[in-house]
Amino acid sequence: MIVDRHIDALTGTLTALRRQSTTVNRWGSLLAQRLPAGHRLLVAGNGGSAAEAQHLTAELVGKFDSDRPAYSAIALHAETSSMTAIGNDYGYEKVFARQVTAHARPADIVLLLSTSGRSPNLLYAARAARAVGATVWAMTGARPNPLADAVDEAITLPGNTCSVQEAQLIAVHMVCEVFEAALRVSGESRQRAS
Structure with a gap:
């Protein structure tokens, strides 16, 4: 019974993800334009969402399926010395915002993952990303939540x-x-043109 309930709950969340497939497609396509042009992806999350965020950066720096060049993708929460120093000096709510201010540039993409959409450190990061002109995305739990409202575009589950x-990991893939x-x-288009 426990397993059936778990699968039923996940099925409902995945149905909501399917309804947002256009956004998933748009994000993957925009990353394919921006990262080869030299822009970067900065990602952050807390707890399990941090694990999903780091999974994404690993797939982009390494490879997901096919061999290809490596692209710049940084999991901000994996910068432990920066996180602990910033947390100590500025407070935990600024651990990501300070890194976004340091690393993000216009046309970079900042993706913030949160199940609640209420984490202060991610809200500060969203504001910092907007201030530098980066594109800001979020994957969150259900609306309403302040993080989904603070970004350019959100996938809300x-x-x-x-x-x-679990659905965030599927969205990442x-x-x-x-x-x-x-x-x-x-x-292929470039090869045909040359």
Whole structure:
């Protein structure tokens, strides 16, 4: 019974993710334009969302499916010396914002993952990203939540924390799949043009 309930809960969250497939496609395609042009992706989250964020950066710096160049993607929470120093000197709510201010430039993308959408450190990071002219995205739990309202675009997923985090990983994989497919198409277009 426990397993069935878990699968049923996840199914509802995945149905909501399917309804946002256009956003997932747009994100993967935009990353395929911006990262090869020298822009970067900065990602952050807390707890399980941090794990999903770091999973995304690993797929972009390494590879998801096919061999291709490495692209700049940084998981801000993995910068432990920066996080602890900033947390000590400025407070935990500024651990990501300070790094965004240091690293993000116009046309970079900042993606913030949160199941609640209420983490102060991610809200400060969203404000910092907007201030430097970066594109700001979020993956959150259900609306309404302040993080979804503070970014340019959000994928919002209803459900319990566990279902939201599991669906975030699926969304991460889908973004990577679209990203690599778009890179292949643009590479084929360049080959045909030359």
